[in-house]
Amino acid sequence: MPSSAPAPVRPAAVPSAAPAGRRLPRLRPPRSPRRRGPGGGPAPWRSLRHRSMRWWSVANLVSNAGTWMQLTVQNLLVLQITGSAAATGLSLSVQAAPGLLVGMFGGAVVDRWPRKVTAAVSQAALGLVAFTTAALVAFGELNVGILMGLAAVTGLIATVDGPACALLGNDLVPTEDVPSAIAVGSLVHSVGRLAGTALAGVAVAFLGTASAYAANGVSFLFVAAVIPFLRPVQAALRAPSGPRPAPAAGRHRPGSAREGLAFFARRPRLVALAGITGLSAVFGRNYGLTLAVLVTGPLQAGAAAFGTVSTVLAVGGMVGAVLAARLRSPSVRLVGALAAAGGLLQVVAGFSPSLAILLIMVLPMAVVESVSDTAGTTVLQTDPPAHMRGRVLGVWRSASTVWGLMGPPLLGLLMELAGARGTLAAGGLIIAGAVGAGALLHRRRGASAAVVPESAGPLPASAPARPEALSAAA
Incomplete structure (x- = not known):
């Protein structure tokens, strides 16, 4: 593995004094080359x-x-x-x-x-x-x-x-x-x-x-x-292998699974991402169940028709993957917007009067789902510090197992009560409504946090910044 120490930089020759009336040229750092796609955006591959x-x-x-x-x-x-x-x-x-x-x-x-x-x-x-x-x-x-x-x-x-x-x-x-x-x-x-x-x-x-x-x-x-033949571009950080200091009272042992759970719970971005993904997984992404019942039931088509729907879902997923590959720095806000859009598309799909209309709606549903998945996975795997990412993914695996096991039985019960159309519509509205309510609450909290009481006055220059304030700003 190459050394992480920076290579020595040869000092440039700088004249001791600039000639009168002339200014020294300002040196600019070289720009790193970026791969661009045909449309000028980042190349997907x-x-x-x-x-x-x-x-x-x-x-x-x-x-x-x-x-x-x-x-x-x-x-x-x-x-x-x-x-x-x-x-x-x-x-x-x-x-x-x-x-x-x-x-x-x-x-x-x-x-x-x-x-x-x-x-x-x-x-x-x-x-x-x-x-x-x-x-x-x-x-x-x-x-x-x-x-x-x-x-x-x-x-x-x-x-x-x-x-x-x-x-x-x-x-x-x-x-x-x-x-x-x-x-x-x-x-x-x-x-x-x-x-x-x-x-x-x-x-x-x-x-x-x-x-x-x-x-x-x-x-x-x-x-x-x-x-063994792979060469990482960025070395994965992990906790030092030497003796670890004893944890302070009330703190979790460094490197433990409980430390990962505590970190996850204190990270609002990760908690919001889990909430959005969990709602989408339970109420919006079990298309193998909900669309199968819709196609063979209210639309009165056969198994071959559902095979066509599955094929369109697969094609939409591939198209979405190509579009998602152009992302550079996705955010939880983008994941939420895509989840809400997918929920509204699901509502429309639930009331499709024919198989042809359903196929038209299924394609953008799959595209939105694929882009949302890629954006969410990127946030999940890059937001935590490198030495915590394994435990964050472990917490995510436990959570995703819960909603993966909970989704099909719950949707089956809903379809018994409201039918396939009602279940698709209700699930889409729950997703869009929850994301919208969360965004509104987040905006109000941000606005209230930005209000500073006039009597407080500015902080003195010598006052140190609170660590939690710095982490919240980051």
């Missing part, structure tokens, strides 16, 4: 100019294809072994449970250990689980108990692997290129999903179910093999 980012994108494409190969056959395998749809849902819940229970501790591990080592070890461990599952399936030794155990182990490893890989990808590009890197990752995910789903059918038809798990294991090992 600017993150790929870094060699390590290109390799990381290829590795992620292979990994995503392998993951979707396994996911495509996993539910069918559970049904084949148990013959129970409830067992299928239980296996998914078992795999998600570690993210809810120990997600914060996984983030603490990421902050304590070097990013590349953590990501490589977690990828290799996931590959071992995939190979073990493939062997058990091939020899007919997989039963319900072992299946649930492997699902729990996979979820546990993912609590470390998720934040480690996300932050490692960000380390490969400068901060201003992080939105581009996240958008490229979104596109890679979409392409990998299409490729993996198609390859799964071919692999199972010719080689059997175990081949999908084996292919996923190979994809994990490929990523683990690429990681």
